[in-house]
Amino acid sequence: MEKRIINPWQWQDQLSYVQAVEVKQPVGTLYVSGQAAVHADGQSSTDDMKTQLLLAIQNLEQVISEAGYECRNIVRLTIYTTSHDEFWPNFPIFQNWITKHGIKQATTLMEVKSLTETLKVELEATVVK
Template sequence: MIEKRIVSGSSFEKEIGYARAVVDTHYIHVSGTTGYNYSSMTISEDIIEQAEQCLENIQQAIHDAGSSMDKIVRVRYILPNREDFEPCWPILRQYFGNAQPAATMIVAGLADAKMKIEIEVTALR
């Protein structure tokens, strides 16, 4: 049963028609999240800065749902350039190291050429 939908204020949510996160009875499902700063709708050109912004956006959604990053059980990384993944490992470990979620990395194109990483997570409530 869906209990809550969380929006970040991203123009993408309104234009495409989705929520940043959906909270059900047991889980928080966070949509694929990119490195955009949603308050300014800007994005860095740097992969590390994009990864960190992704994680800050995800952390905010998880917090708004009443949970924490330590309760993340699944993460999916999507990157257009596989060589960009390893430089992100330290920041990913910083945010996910305690949770140690099941993880998948996919190489695929993203919606905008400026986007260098997209991260999707599922967390326990």
């Protein structure tokens, strides 16, 4: 697989994403459903945004790993949150995770009216190898 990053500008670098990712000759593509702060027993978290974001990231990593893919090959990530105001102070958690894995992904952040039950954040990804 070959990836090419397209960034006509530099301002997005501070926000830990890229404008576009071209993938040539992938061996496989993994489309990951939205991963949220749901515990292994199926219980939705009632915790704060920070705790939910950490658990959502952990769940995303687990699905990607169990499928035989690597987080560094995430090419598309959509973030759904019920509150931009609650999410934004926790953005450094997301940025540190991106940096840790060397991810270069196209990203969309959307505030939505609600997510299932008590959830505040959900991460949906496309991963290639």
